Amino acid sequence: MSDHALSVVRAGALTTVQDLGRPGHAHLGVPRSGALDAPAAALVNRLVGNPPEAAVLETTLNGCTLRPRSAVTVAVAGAPCPVTVDGRPVAWGAPVHVPAGALLDVGAALSGVRGYVGVSGGVAVEPVLGSRSTDLLSGLGPPPITDGAVLPLGSPTRPHARVDVAPQPAPPAELVLRVTPGPREDWFTKAAVRAFTSRVYRVSAASNRIGLRTEGPALERAFTRELPSEGVVLGAVQVPPDGRPVVFLADHPTTGGYPVIAVVRTADLPAAAQAVPGTPVRFVSVRRR
Structure with a gap:
């Protein structure tokens, strides 16, 4: 396994790999899948300098904890939540530098359900039918993330965005x-x-x-x-x-x-x-x- 990877310390309630999905296979009985909150997934990719098709992590309710094996840029969006690096609070909805070996904790959602974690280079698990998305119904794509898993990362292609914070819609009250x-x-x-x-x-x-x-x-x-x-x-x-x-x-x-x-x-x-x-x-x- 390359040093350019993420070690999963805490997988959370349900964390999956998601991208734009696998459209065009409905006639074979294959759903599109992909990120449920597509704008949030697209945002974290833009913030860390990834192309739109890069795979991200989708968390559910209580986030996850990750340890990169090499220095990476990370952005968290979607459901608002606390984010820390080695216990130090860092920005949510903005690019954050995470040193090699540091502990990135994506906390429980303060509102909303699903958070999105974008990492420079994208999550580079093996694609299935052109997509890295986990499909819970068909079982296509990688299985849901578990404690101790190691996720390979791609090579960054562009610098991260230069923003302090990116505006996002709040989870719906109605x-x-x-x-x-x-x-x-x-x-x-x-x-x-x-x-x-x-x-x-x-x-x-x-x-x-x-x-x-x-x-x-x-x-x-x-x-x-x-x-x-x-x-x-x-x-x-x-x-x-x-x-x-x-x-x-x-x-x-x-x-x-x-x-x-x-x-x-x-x-x-x-x-x-x-x-x-x-x-x-x-x-x-x-x-x-």
Whole structure:
């Protein structure tokens, strides 16, 4: 193993390698995957001088602790959290120099869910189908990070950004998701369609990288017959038998057998990645006339 690597001291609740994902393989049953909060991942890459396609680490709730084997530049963004180097507080949302052998601790999220750690050179694990992303549903890509793992790094190609701090949106106090009608909207009663865009839901603790699950009023079907499995896309809002909407995120399946009542605008999905359990959710119709 090269000296240009990261040793994982504490992996945290769930830390994965993510990049732009592996688009173009849905016809083979392979989801896109990739960073849930894509703007945050792109930001840490810009801050440390990486190209947009470089792989970063995505943390969940309680961060991670890393020890680089050589000096690196690191940036942490996404969910706000404390960051220290050998116990000394350093900037969040800005490039930070970490000497070889120093202990970089990315602490628990103060708000939001997912943090992103960009390292100069990028995380250089072996790509699968052109991507280094961990896909929790299909099992493609590297497995979730564990304590004691050693992650190879690429060679830096550009200097880091010269900024004091980079502005970022705060995690949502209320998650507003704009939706257009889905292919199976007519499978629900008119009252259910009205309830979907007028009632308030809340983010369920059962949410994950596959889907944002909600708690709230159950949506009644107009048809109770079985639906043959059909293709679904990023942001599709599927309604399982319990009637509570599920918003498909990066690791979603490419086909599903429950009706899709709507599809969320892609631009609204990064906020969904940072919505903590209990966050109010409103689905807002942007139906074209």
